Amino acid sequence: MHPLSVAVHAADPVTRRGVVAMLADDRVEIVGEAAGPAVVVLAEPAVTGRHVDAVGRMRGAKCVVVTDGFAAADILFAVQNGVVSVLPTAEVSPRRLVSAVLGAADGSVAVLSCELQSALLRTLRGQVLESCGMTLPGMGAREIDAVRLVAEGFRTSEIAAELACSEATVKAMLRAVMTRLGLTSKTHAVAYAFRAGLIS
Known part of the structure; x- marks a missing residue:
């Protein structure tokens, strides 16, 4: 079985090296963003629509976000652009990160806080379902x-x-x-x- 191709996007090189070290697993292969990864790990102190849009342009890539700054109002846009999980920085461990990445690829794991789940459901209800x-x-x-x-x-x-x-x-x-x-x-x-x- 081939390892899963994963790109790590982090503006801070120390953060990037830390995430790469956490993903040291036989089931994961770190590749560059230009290689068309199956999953992108986006690790930033605060994630904006610009970050999510950049991931969305990598057609087909799923995204695991590691951050302490994610606006609940952006959750629908994020999900539409491939974001599957949003992990708080303080709660990330190598095992949890690898699990989220593998789960994002096969659709078996999605990690969103209760606040983000509620925001997503409210947005779906208001913008999508009720309009129909x-x-x-x-x-x-x-x-x-x-x-x-x-x-x-x-x-x-x-x-x-x-x-x-x-x-x-x-x-x-x-x-x-x-x-x-x-x-x-x-x-x-x-x-x-x-x-x-x-x-x-």
Whole structure:
């Protein structure tokens, strides 16, 4: 098995040497940024959009950020440009860094603080889903209403009357929800909606 190609980007040469030393592992090969690495480790005291944009230009490269200065407002832009993990400098160890790098490459590990996860979810909800009439768990407002009425024991004809649409529309709406979310029945859809906090 070939080692994973990893580039280290750090303006400070001491920091760069430290990161390279931490990545001393048979599964990792340090390469230059021009070599088209699979993963880039970006180690800076504060990471800005300029840093992330530079990584984003390395098409296909995943990025592990090591920093104590990362603005939560930049998380969606960062993720869109290949950032998979953001590790606080003080918490980095060789084992944790190698694990994050290998996990970034195969998609098995993503490390974001609770603050960054919350910021990402808020941004997704506000900028992406709500603009399409969707909720974070993947149901639109009318679909939630239909599932809520199913939970309350309404028959298809009664749901159609409540939502001022045809029975065929109600059936299509419920079928679309189940297909999109991988649910097997209306009961399963109701259980999903309860767990997601969409109905109570």
